[in-house]
Each structure stands twice: as structure tokens, then as C-alpha cells.
Amino acid sequence: MRIGDVRRILLGTFIRPAEETGTGQPRVEAVYGYIVDHPRGVLLLDTGLGAGDAETEDWYRPRRIELADALGAAGMRLPDIDVVVNCHLHFDHCGGNPRLAGTPVVCQRNELATARRGGYTMEHLIDYPGSTYDLLDGEAELWPGIHVIPTPGHVEGHQSVVVECDDGSLVLAGQSHDAASHWSADALVVQATRLGHDAPLPAAPAWMERLLAFDPRRVVFAHDAAVWEPLA
Ligand SMILES: [Zn+2]
Numbered sequence: 329m330r331i332g333d334v335r336r337i338l339l340g341t342f343i344r345p346a347e348e349t350g351t352g353q354p355r356v357e358a359v360y361g362y363i364v365d366h367p368r369g370v371l372l373l374d375t376g377l378g379a380g381d382a383e384t385e386d387w388y389r390p391r392r393i394e395l396a397d398a399l400g401a402a403g404m405r406l407p408d409i410d411v412v413v414n415c416h417l418h419f420d421h422c423g424g425n426p427r428l429a430g431t432p433v434v435c436q437r438n439e440l441a442t443a444r445r446g447g448y449t450m451e452h453l454i455d456y457p458g459s460t461y462d463l464l465d466g467e468a469e470l471w472p473g474i475h476v477i478p479t480p481g482h483v484e485g486h487q488s489v490v491v492e493c494d495d496g497s498l499v500l501a502g503q504s505h506d507a508a509s510h511w512s513a514d515a516l517v518v519q520a521t522r523l524g525h526d527a528p529l530p531a532a533p534a535w536m537e538r539l540l541a542f543d544p545r546r547v548v549f550a551h552d553a554a555v556w557e558p559l560a
Pocket of ligand 1: 421550
């Protein structure tokens with residue numbers, strides 16, 4: 329498998345209101361999923377926007393692309409998916425999970441517990457007929473070369489996926505960072521530390537070191553079309 333074989337699918341868009349962007353302008357955000365066609369099976373990271381309540385719909389004005397249609401654009405069908413990984417369980421990441429009833433969903437144990445406590449996500453996307461979970465407590469190698477790495481920050485139970493390909497590692501960061509430029513800033517903090525810069529330095533999450541240890545050739549995100557690549 330090569331990095332370019334991992335497919336991105338567009339699952340919809342929503343409009344982040346000006347109140348949340350800090351720029352005075354609303355911002356269009358994409359919702360992406362990623363398909364990894366591995367010798368052991370087909371992995372799907374994130375499944376799109378679920379139906380929200382009226383308040384959420386009015387606030388974010390989402391437009392959805394049905395998971396089956398998004399997969400179809402990549403030459404895949406719902407039954408082709410062997411395992412779902414959700415970077416976290418907010419409604420814009422696990423919305424299509426009920427379409428894949430019976431397919432195991434991989435998430436952190438603390439993330440599912442938080443989601444079930446209420447007030448966190450849309451509960452009908454968490455416990456639905458046929459829902460089944462493979463719960464992780466921290467880092468795991470799901471299949472050879474497929475690593476799930478906890479990347480808390482956006483939420484405590486957030487996780488990212490590293491895919492070791494023949495031509496280098498690909499990080500499916502999810503929403504570890506909202507934008508590729510935010511990842512870039514944190515990667516530079518790690519580099520500055522290695523180069524011996526003294527404090528004060530901006531703080532980067534501790535797990536950046538873990539992800540960068542895979543020497544990623546490309547990093548992709550849940551809500552940003554931009555990708556990060558190191559200078560070769
Ligand atoms: Zn999100």
C-alpha cells in the first residue's frame with residue numbers, strides 16, 4: 329500500500345458561525361473520511377454528519393453527503409467496510425455509523441463513556457441497533473502497520489491513525505488540529521526544541537513527539553483540505 333492509495337471522501341460541509349471563528353466571518357468547514365484498503369480489510373476513519381437536533385442544525389447549517397454515495401465516489405460500498413475508527417464521537421464524525429450497523433467501531437473507552445454520559449453528542453449515533461465497539465485504552469496496532477494513537481486536546485478521548493505505507497507513514501490526524509497550519513505550528517515547536525531553543529516556547533501537545541516519531545510523509549485532517557508534508 330502506498331500513501332496515495334489511501335482515499336479521502338467528502339461527507340458534507342457545515343458553516344462555523346462567526347461567533348466561533350474569531351475572525352468576524354463565518355467559515356465553511358468540510359467533513360472528510362478516509363478509506364484505508366489494507367490486506368487485512370478495509371478501514372474507514374469517520375463516517376460523516378449525523379442528524380442533529382434543531383438547535384444544532386440552525387447553528388451549523390450542515391449539508392450532508394450520504395455515506396453510501398461518498399463511498400461510491402471512491403469505488404466502495406457500505407458492505408466493503410470491515411472496521412470503523414472514529415477520531416472522536418461528536419456528531420460530525422460518527423454520523424454514518426448507524427449505516428454500518430454490525431461493523432465494529434474502534435474508539436477510546438473514555439470517549440464512549442463520555443458520549444454516553446449525555447450532553448456531548450447525538451446519542452442515537454452511539455447506541456443504535458447493531459452497534460458494536462472495540463474499545464481501546466490508549467495506543468494500539470489494529471492491523472500490521474495501522475496504529476491508533478491517542479491525541480487528546482479537542483476532546484479528552486480523541487485519537488488519530490498512523491498508516492505505515494511502502495513509501496512512508498501517513499497520519500490521519502482527524503481533528504487533532506482544526507487546520508494543517510496548526511499542525512505545522514506544533515511540529516515546528518518540536519523541531520525548535522530539538523534545535524536547542526530555550527524557553528519561552530509555545531506549548532505543543534506531548535503526543536506530537538509520538539506522531540512525529542513515525543516520520544510522517546503526509547498528514548491529513550478531518551476538516552481541512554490542506555495537507556502537511558515535510559520538506560524532503
Ligand atoms: Zn469535528
